[in-house]
Structures are given as C-alpha cells and as structure tokens.
Amino acid sequence: GAGVSQSPSNKVTEKGKDVELRCDPISGHTALYWYRQSLGQGLEFLIYFQGNSAPDKSGLPSDRFSAERTGGSVSTLTIQRTQQEDSAVYLCASSLYGPPGNTIYFGEGSWLTVV
Amino acid sequence: AQRVTQPEKLLSVFKGAPVELKCNYSYSGSPELFWYVQYSRQRLQLLLRHISRESIKGFTADLNKGETSFHLKKPFAQEEDSAMYYCGGMDTGRRALTFGSGTRLQVQP
Numbered sequence: 001g002a003g004v005s006q007s008p009s010n011k012v013t014e015k016g017k018d019v020e021l022r023c024d025p026i027s028g029h030t031a032l033y034w035y036r037q038s039l040g041q042g043l044e045f046l047i048y049f050q051g052n053s054a055p056d057k058s059g060l061p062s063d064r065f066s067a068e069r070t071g072g073s074v075s076t077l078t079i080q081r082t083q084q085e086d087s088a089v090y091l092c093a094s095s096l097y098g099p100p101g102n103t104i105y106f107g108e109g110s111w112l113t114v115v
Numbered sequence: 116a117q118r119v120t121q122p123e124k125l126l127s128v129f130k131g132a133p134v135e136l137k138c139n140y141s142y143s144g145s146p147e148l149f150w151y152v153q154y155s156r157q158r159l160q161l162l163l164r165h166i167s168r169e170s171i172k173g174f175t176a177d178l179n180k181g182e183t184s185f186h187l188k189k190p191f192a193q194e195e196d197s198a199m200y201y202c203g204g205m206d207t208g209r210r211a212l213t214f215g216s217g218t219r220l221q222v223q224p
Contacts, residue, residue, distance in 0.1 A: 003158070042214060043159075043215075091159065
C-alpha cells in the first residue's frame with residue numbers, strides 16, 4: 001500500500017479483555033514505531049523495532065503491553081486485561097531506516113475505547 | 116523523564132498575526148529535532164526538521180542550543196494552519212523519536 005495501514009480503525013472492548021492492534025508498515029521500511037495519543041498526554045512512545053535488532057521497549061507502560069514484529073514487516077500490539085486508562089488512539093509509524101535523519105510516516109491510528 | 120516540553124496546550128491567534136509555538140528539549144549532545152503536524156481528520160505528518168534548515172508552509176524553526184529550544188515560527192498565520200503541532204526529537208545514540216505533549220493552534224478569521 002501507499003502508506004502505513006492500521007486495523008482496526010476503531011475498537012470498543014470491555015474492561016479486562018485482551019485486544020490486538022495490527023500495523024502494516026510501508027513496504028521496505030525497516031523501522032517501525034508504536035505511539036499512544038491521548039488527551040493531555042500528547043504522543044507517548046511505546047516501542048520501536050529496527051531490522052533484526054532487539055526492540056526498544058522502554059516506553060511500554062506496563063507488562064500488560066507487548067508487541068511483536070513478524071518477518072520484519074507486520075507488527076501487532078497486544079494489550080492484556082485492558083483497563084479504562086488504556087483508552088486512546090494507538091499510532092503506528094514506519095521509516096525506511098532508523099533514526100537519525102529518516103522521515104517517519106504515521107498511520108491513521110486505531111481508536112481504542114475500554115468500557 | 117520528559118525530553119521535549121511544549122508548555123502551551125492551546126495557542127489562539129488571529130489571521131495575519133505572528134505565531135510562535137514553543138518547544139524546549141533536554142537532550143544532551145547534538146540532538147535531532149522535528150516538528151510534526153496533524154490537521155483535522157488527517158494523519159500526523161512531518162512539517163520540518165532542524166537539520167534541513169528549510170521553510171515549509173511559511174514555518175521555520177531554529178535550534179538554539181544556549182536556550183535548548185526549537186520554537187516554531189510563522190510571521191503571518193493563516194486559517195489553514197489550525198492544527199495540532201508536536202515537537203519531537205532524539206539525542207545522540209537514542210533510537211526512538213519522542214514527542215512533547217503537543218500544542219493546538221487555532222487561527223481565527
């Protein structure tokens with residue numbers, strides 16, 4: 001595709017349920033990022049994948065959050081035992097190579113609502 | 116620790132007025148800094164980066180190491196500039212781009 005694709009675009013889930021959010025980066029992009037966007041918190045870095053290197057997980061808020069990237073392409077962000085404070089837009093982004101100097105392209109996001 | 120700080124959540128100006136969106140950073144060494152913009156119902160996109168020293172849509176931003184700032188400026192605001200603006204950056208050796216909390220710019224007619 002022409003851009004970063006994310007699914008689902010909207011997800012409503014009950015508190016305590018697990019959710020999976022998917023990201024298809026731009027073809028050929030080696031770097032992939034997950035961010036969380038919420039009112040008052042801005043853009044919060046979650047995790048970063050670069051090629052075959054170990055991911056930078058320093059932004060994951062708790063052990064309920066995990067992400068994997070299979071085959072260097074598609075990534076899945078999993079939130080276990082969702083809480084209401086997990087409600088946010090989850091943004092995926094990719095770049096051709098890792099930083100510095102490379103433009104990061106964002107997807108449209110997955111809007112998660114935990115009720 | 117917050118590495119990029121945007122002190123204003125909302126900035127409201129009239130069309131034609133100058134605009135300055137503030138951004139301060141706490142990276143060490145020679146950081147790389149960016150401004151990203153999100154227009155209504157659109158994706159977040161790169162506006163400009165300091166290493167390019169370019170002007171995009173009339174906006175400029177200069178890295179001031181003495182003040183550790185990277186403020187975004189435009190001499191004459193337009194209504195279509197209304198959007199959410201995020202300052203982002205990374206320090207030497209850090210692999211991920213981190214952002215400030217964002218500033219919403221409202222340009223009134």
